[in-house]
Amino acid sequence: MFNVTGILKRLVIGRAKRSEELGETLLPKRLALPIFASDPLSSVAYATQEILLVLTLGGLAYLHFTPWIAAAVVSLMTVVVLSYRQVVHAYPSGGGSYEVASTNLGPSAGLVVAASLLVDYVMTVAVSVASGVDNIISAVPALVDYRVQMALVFVALLTAMNLRGVRESGQAFAAPTYLFIGGVLIMVGTGLFRYLAGDAPVAESAAYGITPDPADANLAGLALVMLVLRAFSSGCTALTGVEAISNGVPAFRKPKSRNAAATMAAMGIIAVTMFVGVTTLALITKVHIVEDPCRLTGLDGDCASYHQRTVIAQLAASVFGGENSIGFYFLQAATALVLILAANTAFNGFPLLASILAQHRYLPRQLHNRGDRLAFSNGILALAIVAGLLLWAFKANVTSLIHLYILGVFTSFTLSQTGMVRHWNRELRTEADPAVRRRHRVARVINATGAVITCLVLIIVLATKFTQGAWLAVLAGIVLWVMMRGIRRHYDTTADELAVTDPRSEMVPPSRVLAVVLVSTLHKPTLRALAYARAFRPDHLEALTVAVDREQSAALQRQWADYEIPVPLKVLDSPYREITGSVMEYVRSLRRDSPRDVVAVFIPEYVVGHWWENLLHNQSALWLKSRLLFTPGVMVTSVPWQLSSSAHADHPAARAPGSVRRGEPTTPRRSDTAAHR
Secondary structure (H helix, E strand, O other), X not given: OOOHHHHHHHHHHOOOOOHHHHHHHOEOHHHHHHHHHHHHHHOHHHHHHHHHHHHHHHOHHHHHHHHHHHHHHHHHHHHHHHHHHHHHHHOOOOOHHHHHHHHHHOHHHHHHHHHXXXXXXXXXXXXXXXXXXXXXXXXXXXXXXXXXXXXHHHHHHHHHHHHOOHHHHHHHHHHHHHHXXXXXXXXXXXXXXXXXXXXXXXXXOOOOEEOOOHHHOOOOOHHHHHHXXXXXXXXXXXXXXXXXXXXXXXXXXXXXXXXXXXXHHHHHHHHHHHHHHHHHHHHHHOOOOOOOHHHEEOOOOOHHHOOOOOHHHHHHHHHHOOOOOHHHHHHXXXXXXXXHHHHHHHHHHHHHHHHHHHHOOOOOHHHHOOOOOOOOHHHHHHHHHHHHHHHHHOOOOHHHHHOOOOHHHHHHHHHHHHHHHHHHHHHHHHOOOHHHHHHHHHHHHHHHHHHHHHHHHHHHHHHHHHHHOHHHHHHHHHHHHHHHHHHHHHHHHHHHHHOOOOHXXXXXXXXXXXXXXXXXXXXXXXXXXXXXXXXXXXXXXXEEEEEOOHHHHHHHHHHHHHOOOOOOEEEEEOOOOOOHHHHHHHHHHHXXXXXXXXXXEEEEEEEOOOHHHHHHOOOHHHHHHHHHHOOOOEEEEEEEEEOHHHHHOOOHHHOOOOOEEEOOOEOOOOOOEEEEO
């Protein structure tokens, strides 16, 4: 009988790959760019908008700060890209900021970076998908009521694509990224040409005035400075995802470091060009955008029902000839696609980082395992679940989510660049070649500049966004940091406890093996368990039953005698119908008489083929087994008996977890034996 789950899995993620095929998944630069750089490239679609949204809190009077803020963002982008090129060359193993901070600043600093990046990757998925949905709604406003459902569907699609493997997702996502880059550059070029030709495009919102927010009207002095800094911190969303290439160096083709550095340089140049172009065009077309449409003056109709188009949508409409033009729909489709696919940066960065952390025993080891397609499937699924919950909780609203964004990435920027300064100091102490020393000094200056600037930006982001929601990101980072320390402590304690100190003393055989077969009724599973226990040739073997019902117990004893079972049957009296306690007390009593003896308890089990059958069988043996496993000196052996329905569920994936129900038996398959001393 065919396996529906298995067929569906193959349709979604494809055939399984052998471990030897890992080399075939390595990326050329043309695919690495859309995979690892789609986030910073796509942020062009909303970085300018975030600057304008903050500045218009004070009305139209403060929009003249836009070019200066954009210039500051470009300068910061340049410094960060140059700094991370140094990281790529110095630490090509793929740890990125985490490895730099751990190596040069210590494990605690490394974990701060790791926690910050994990939070930031989750936010990248949430913000990118929500922003992509916004652009779809800008083109088709009738979809506004389906915002959350659309966002969750896109997360599911991204998850499925990434489960197919890094190379496959890159091939699928490359075209939309390059179409978006081409579309934005064509729009900027066309808009600037029209401006120089005296036919400047005009945005649909250019005619609207803006009423200042009462809290931000007539700003001066420190309040004005804070508004500008807040706008700058919002514009810094353009830098999110820049570090992803440094985390993904192992995924590049050889020479890995050189290819990764070249890809990072290309990303920086393209992102800066598009950001400057979009910002310039927004000023030329006089885009006016606010968080609350009711602050717009000159609107026709009810302001509460008015849906503002995104900045990129307004620019496309003004440049290409209206909202019904081919250029408008093309750019909106490309923007929506690339924003949604920008989450792919996180779908590659998060699993890679989680895998490294799991390898270092800071996260569960399952996150280090590769799936059927050689992708880190568990990390991909974990990211999708958390991001999906976030989108649902915040109703896929970009404005609400953006305040939780970029805090983590600037924490990692600052610590990694500080770590790189220490790295170059250490290299300079041992390097004698003058030419190499000069290169190291230049690299140290670049990283020191990056550390200072990103630290200042981190302070600005904290000061301007903390009370608006960024405190949630800080709290999540702290919780992650504490959790990872706890996981590492657990793994270290377990390793110390299990370490072999004296092999000879650990392998001393027990004085005797006392075997007990648990019996509820006399049937084939019971006989199978008795036969299996006898095959072990223990020093003493007996069957054990608890007399919950005296009549049934007497009937069992008569059957036992009639069939002449060559194993004595021990009957425990239980007037209060308590099974587990009676069995536990009896097993402990066997060891009390001789502590060097080992008690082997054999438990028959049923194996069923359908999830609903689990509900139809007694669960008491499951609880009994779990209690026995915690008893020192007791070996617990499950003896399975497959029911006919299990023959149709020959693939483990077809059975629900826990479909093996203890307490009643199963077939001549050797079962796992758990030893507890």
